Amino acid sequence: MCNDLGEGSRCCAFYSFTGFLFTLWVGVMVHSQPFFIAGIEDAEEARANAFGAMGMFLVTFFASIAGIWYDSKNKESVAAAGESGYYLSHGDIPTTYGTSA
Secondary structure (H helix, E strand, O other): OOOOHHHHHHHHHHHHHHHHHHHHHHHHHHHHOHHHOOOOOOHHHHHHHHHHHHHHHHHHHHHHHHHHHHHHHHHHHHHHHOHHHOOOOOOOOOOOOOOOO
16 A cells, blocks of 8 residues: 555545545634634634644645646556567567477
8 A cells, every 4th residue: 555656645635635624624613613612722823723734735635636647647658658668578579489389
């Protein structure tokens, strides 16, 4: 899991999207009903921090989307080359090569 750029970016995109939704919910709750959240001394500062964290999750999400896009473009260019692009595969090797018959 997460052993190349595409898989790592998908993992980070999922985590970032989840964090974005959670911090959006926290920011809205602190803005609309701060009296229900215990331990908050300054509701405006808490709201600003929640929306700041939401922005960071959003930046990470878009960076992850860019990583997914970059990885998909690189995989397409490797697949387009095919087997004939390798130096060890000439295509003119007889079918009996390497067999005992």
